[in-house]
Amino acid sequence: MGKIQLNKEIEMQFHLEQQTNTKKIPRWFAKFILRQTQNNPNIQQIVFTLVEPMTPQEWCLIWIPVIHPGIELPCDGERNHTGYMKACLTTLSTLTGYHERTVEGWFYGKPYHYSVEILLRCFHLIFKLQQYLN
Numbered sequence: 001m002g003k004i005q006l007n008k009e010i011e012m013q014f015h016l017e018q019q020t021n022t023k024k025i026p027r028w029f030a031k032f033i034l035r036q037t038q039n040n041p042n043i044q045q046i047v048f049t050l051v052e053p054m055t056p057q058e059w060c061l062i063w064i065p066v067i068h069p070g071i072e073l074p075c076d077g078e079r080n081h082t083g084y085m086k087a088c089l090t091t092l093s094t095l096t097g098y099h100e101r102t103v104e105g106w107f108y109g110k111p112y113h114y115s116v117e118i119l120l121r122c123f124h125l126i127f128k129l130q131q132y133l134n
Contacts, residue, residue, distance in 0.1 A: 064087050068083075089103050
């Protein structure tokens with residue numbers, strides 16, 4: 001009886017989270033987070049913040065200069081430099097497993113699965129941690 005009630009409470013929390021927060025994360029992952037952090041809402045908020053989606057464009061602006069130091073960043077309103085775009089496509093293709101042409105479409109408005117943004121946030125956090133540890 002207690003287990004059924006707990007599942008219903010988790011389900012209700014999940015639905016509340018979905019209604020108040022438009023982030024797209026896999027349902028199984030949201031349930032896992034809610035279940036593991038149900039006694040500490042502060043930790044729950046931290047974990048949901050950690051998986052805040054990150055667009056390919058945001059990721060590239062931060063990490064391309066670090067990974068490819070000689071590549072020039074684009075200026076606002078200007079066309080991307082050829083080397084910058086190639087570095088983005090190659091790096092994102094390697095990290096996500098998608099073909100470079102698919103990745104290129106993301107920069108021109110083609111849709112991609114929401115898990116790509118979560119994956120990029122994870123790589124961002126891993127690279128930040130790696131920088132911190134070095």
